[in-house]
Amino acid sequence: MAGNNQIYVALLRGINVGGKNKIKMTELRSSLENIGLRRVKTYIQSGNVLFESSDAEATVRQRIEQEIAAVFGITLTVVIRTAEEMEKIVRHCPFSSELIAEAAATCVGESLYVALLPEPPLPSGIEKLAAANNEDDTYEIVGRDVYLLFRHSVRDAKLSVNLQKLGKPVTVRNWNTMSKLVEMAKELRE
Structure with a gap:
C-alpha cells in the first residue's frame, strides 16, 4: 500500500x-x-x-x-x-464457540451480531443498557463495538430495542456480513 x-x-x-x-x-x-x-x-x-x-x-x-x-x-x-x-473485531469475539453454538440452536435466524458505534458509549449509557437487558441475550462491550448474542430472535429481542440507551448512534451487522x-x-x- x-x-x-x-x-x-x-x-x-x-x-x-x-x-x-x-x-x-x-x-x-x-x-x-x-x-x-x-x-x-x-x-x-x-x-x-x-x-x-x-x-x-x-x-x-x-x-x-x-x-x-x-x-x-x-x-x-x-x-x-x-x-x-x-479484522480485530472478528478475530477477538468474546463469546466461546460453545456459547455461540448453544445460542444458534435456539435462535430464529442469525444469533451473532456486532453493534458498531462512532465512539465509545458513555458509562451512563452502559448502565442503562445493563438495566434494560433480560437474561435471554448476552452482550459484551469492547471499546466502541458491542458484541451481541441472541438466543431467540434479533427482531424480538429487548437487547436490540435497548441499544439506543447507549446514547450514541449504533448500526448493527450480523457476523456473516462482518466476516x-x-x-x-x-x-x-x-
Whole structure:
C-alpha cells in the first residue's frame, strides 16, 4: 500500500431498511468516488462500503455524511472502521464457540451480531443498557463495538430495542456480513 493510504469500511446506518432511505449501491459508489474516495466497493444493499483514502477517519466520515445528505437528501450516521479494526473485531469475539453454538440452536435466524458505534458509549449509557437487558441475550462491550448474542430472535429481542440507551448512534451487522467485509478488505489491501 502506497504512502499512508488506509482501507476503510463505512457502515451506513438505516439504509434500505423497510423501504426507507433507499439508495442504489451503484449511485452510492459513484457519489463516493466523486468526493475522492478510491477503489470504492459495496457489499449487499444495507450500506456497507469499502474504500481507500489517505484522510483521517473523522474527515472521511464527515465527507460521506455530507455527500449522502447533498446527493440523496438523507441525513444519517456513518460508522467508520479501518480494515485492521474490522479484522480485530472478528478475530477477538468474546463469546466461546460453545456459547455461540448453544445460542444458534435456539435462535430464529442469525444469533451473532456486532453493534458498531462512532465512539465509545458513555458509562451512563452502559448502565442503562445493563438495566434494560433480560437474561435471554448476552452482550459484551469492547471499546466502541458491542458484541451481541441472541438466543431467540434479533427482531424480538429487548437487547436490540435497548441499544439506543447507549446514547450514541449504533448500526448493527450480523457476523456473516462482518466476516465478508473483513475478507473484502483483505482483498483490497493485497
